Amino acid sequence: MPSQSYSIYRGVEEEDEAELHTEDAPQGNQKTNPKGSRFRISPQYQKLIIAITVSAFAAFILGYLSTRRTCTTCDINGGDSTSDESYEEEPEPIRMDWSDLKDLFTKYLKDGGQIEKTIRKVSRTAHPAGSPENEELADYILQTFQSYNMDHTWVASHFAELQFPHKSRPNTLKIIDGSNVTVEQIPIGDPDVYCPYSATGEVQGGLMYVNYGRPEDYKELQSWNIKVGGSLVIVRTGLISFAEKVHNAEEAGAVGVLIFPDSEETPVYGHVHFGTGDPNTPGFPSFNHTQFPPFKSSGLPKILAQPISLSSARTLLSKLGNSTVFEKWRAADFPSHGMGPALTRADHKIHLGVTNVACGVELHNVFGSITGRYEPEHYIVVGAQRDSWGPGAAKSGVGTTLVLELARTLTMMVHNGFQPRRSILFVSWDGGDFGSIGATEWLEGYLSMLHLKAAAYLSLDTPLLGDENFQAKTSPLFNSLIENVIKQVHSPLQSQQSIYDYMRLKGSNWKAQVIAPLQKDTSAFAFTAFAGVPALEFSFVEGSVPYKFLDTKRDTYENLNEVMHGRLPTVALSVAEAAGLSLIKLSHDHILPLDYAAYSDVLLKHLVNLQKYQKKLKSRGLTLDWLYSARGDYTRATQRLKKAIIQSDIHNEKVIQFFNVQIMRVEFYFLSQYVSAISSPYRHILLGRGEHTLEALMEHLSQDQNDINDSDLRKQIALFTWTLVGAANALNGEVWEVQRSF
Known part of the structure; x- marks a missing residue:
């Protein structure tokens, strides 16, 4: 039987348009129907076409059901999963509630985890930035x-450009007499420190003991009419960073x-x-092609x-x-000594x-990412420091391990x-x-671009310094x-209690014990105060005695585990659970679980503290009314945003x-x-x-009347007020929704 060829034209809308068909004829001999005629198919071919169509449809359905990929997405608030028009052709994802997702996370976290083994591996030896050991560790993390x-x-x-000790000329400390002759050489200790x-360079002078070197310590010295200027100061570790201690000493004239x-x-x-x-x-990225500016931080x-x-300090x-040192300043196990x-x-x-000498070093940040389903352009970032001057079990080992465990x-x-x-x-x-x-x-x-991309940052730097108190x-x-x-999350000390319940039993005001401000020498602080990305940092710390081996060559797994009474892996697992559940909520809630109204309460507390300076301001013809009004604008903007979210269709992805x-x-x-990000990088x-900043405004107002500069004070009030107004305007949304209340 000759082969058949058919051509069906479906675009006929007017009677005078030609309709195409192919009659029974050898292939290639096509004819055009006369005007107005209709295409006819014989009954036997109609049955054939119907059979083929039904078979194809059945095959499609079977193929779809057999190859359909299950996709899990979650609404951790318990609601339905949302869909977007761009994903309409994809299969409907399986819906999971928060308890299902939590159980799934806990199962995979505990199955196959190697927390102890990994901490030991990444903290077995010193691995400072620029060292072969640190590069080897970076390769290991990338491969993992x-x-x-x-x-x-x-x-x-x-x-x-990093600074390191001089290989042949170590730093020196000595006592000299009036003729600059060395009386006694004071051993510094480890020459690598x-x-x-x-x-x-070299300096010489008297020596002043200033406790921890905090601003309040210097103020107390001033109250005793003891001057620091022109002298060296000796301070003990703790409470504030080394950088703050040196900054405060320089401000005092040391x-x-x-x-x-x-x-x-x-x-x-x-x-x-x-x-x-x-x-x-400062303010510029240290890429190899960067033309660095001619100024420093x-x-x-x-x-x-x-x-x-x-021992050198005792000497x-x-x-x-x-005079004899203040009793409350006396260092532990020290005999009574003078102040200088x-x-x-x-x-x-x-x-x-x-x-010390400066050396150029190539640094390596190692990244791994999981792409989001609906908002892939928005990032939740979780990170930890890798390098360490010593073995760094607490400094970098635990944090690096937890990043790997969460990624896995x-x-x-x-x-x-x-x-x-x-x-x-x-x-x-x-x-x-x-310095991060x-x-x-x-x-x-x-x-x-990061303020448009990064939604939150979770830091795992130094997450374990003890096992008694949880801190965020x-x-x-x-x-x-x-x-x-x-x-x-279960408390590692009381497995039948959550961390929340355990901390509440330690005191009625659990928030004061758990929640603390960001420290100024951390990556979390840089994310928030420099880039405007909200940051969070979890850790367990000791209640009274801090971990004494941090930033020393004795920061080993054994010493950290001993301080934690043999519970290091267990406590690390608790931090991983808290961090992981936070990551899940941040990456999966339909609406980001960030309390945007919280700053309204923070501002109110600060404004209450400012009220005590009303008389001082009034005497200069100044007022805080605009600042109060700006705070009101911000509060109303957060209320409008909250109301808009409640009244909106949360199933609409846009x-x-x-x-x-x-x-x-x-x-x-x-x-x-x-202000400039170069001259004032921490613009928050x-x-x-x-x-x-509000801190600078408060400090200025706390000075004596004669020390206050009216011009500077007006500038500070204006800078703070109008930044707050800008925040309120941004939350209001479109410009036609902004209402001026001044």
Whole structure:
């Protein structure tokens, strides 16, 4: 039988258009029907076409059902999963409630986890930035990310100038007489211990004991009419960072700082840059092609700094003259000693020489990512410092391990059908011991886009310093999230209780014990105060005695585990659970679980504190009325946003993303747009540093009447007020919705 060829024309709309068909004829002999005729198919071919169509449809259905990929997405608030028009052709995902998702996460976290083994591996030896050991560890982390089959893995390199001890000329400390002749050489201790970014050179002078070197310590000295200017100061570790101790000493007029541990013989390492990032390229990313500007960070000290051992500190303190030290200042296990600055021999002085040298180092940040399903352009970032001057079990070992464990767990969940709404970035930062350089340089490199991309940052730096108290250093936007999460994680000390219940039993005001402000020398602080990304940092700490081996060569797994009474892996697992559940909520809630109204309460508390300066302001013709009004604008804007979210269709992806963009940028709104990111990198008006901050305004108002500069005061009030107004306007949404109340 001759083969048949058919052509069906479906576009006929007018009678005068030709209709095409092919009659029974040998292939290729096509004819055109006369005008107005209709195409006819014989009954036997009609049956054939119907049979073929039914068979094809049945095959499609069977193929769809057999190859359909299950996809897990979750609404952790218990609601239905949402869909977007761009995903209409995809199969409907399986819906999971919060308890299902929590159980899935806990199962994968505990199955196959190797917390103890990994901590031991990454902290078996010192691995400072720029060392072969640190590069080897970076390769191990990259390979581990790749073994998880993550969506993306990569390494970002930065080039920074770091400071190291001189190989042939070590730093020196001695006592000299009036003729500059050495009377006694004071051993510093370990010659490898130093303060990166100390000024270099030689200084000499008296020696003044100033307790922890806090501003209040110097104020107390002033009240006793004891002057520090022109002398070196000796301070003990603790309470504030090395950088803050040196900054405060410089402000007080000291020429050098000696820092000692008051409970352990081993000297303690610590950088003294009063800031984060590469101080040689403030505000600029340290990429290899960057043309660096001819200025340095204002946070670089102009005075010398050096850590010393406990025995060296005892020797020096025993030689201090003048009045006996305040009892509350007396260092632990120290006999009574003088305050200084004069020594017991009036003609003797302290001489300090610092010979540290700068070296160019290539830093490597290692990334692994999981791509989000509905908002892939929004990132939840979780990271930890990798490098360590010593073995660094507490400093970097536990944090690095937890990043790897969370990456493994969440990737396993994804490979089994679970997909987050937002992307998750897991990062191992380099250069942390030099002031969070790796994290800060990455922020500087992508500053123009991160406020549109990064929704939150979770830091796992130094997450274990004890096992007694749980602590969350955080931006106020996370307060509600923290409470929610710690109610669902068992306390490592009382397995039948949650962390929340355990901390409540220790005191009625659990929030005061658990929630603390971000520390100023951390990557979390850089994310928030510099880039405007809300940050959160989890840790367990001791109640009274801090972990004494941090930043020493004795920061080993064995010593950390001993301090934690053999519970190191168990407590680390609790931190991993708290961090993991936080990551899940941040990456999967339809509406970002950030309490954007929290700053309204924070502002109210600060304004109440400002009221005590009303008379001082009024005498200068100034008022805080505009500031109060700006706070009111912000409060009303948060209320309108909350109402709009409640009344909106949360199944509409475009609506959800619109609200999430507003919420994730709340922290960014508190960065002052009136100061430069180069001269004032920490532009956050509530958490940052500089004349634009509330802290600077409060400090100015607390001065004596004669010390207040009216022009500067007006400027500070204006900077703070109009940044707050800008935050309120941004939350209001469109310009036609902004209502001026001034």
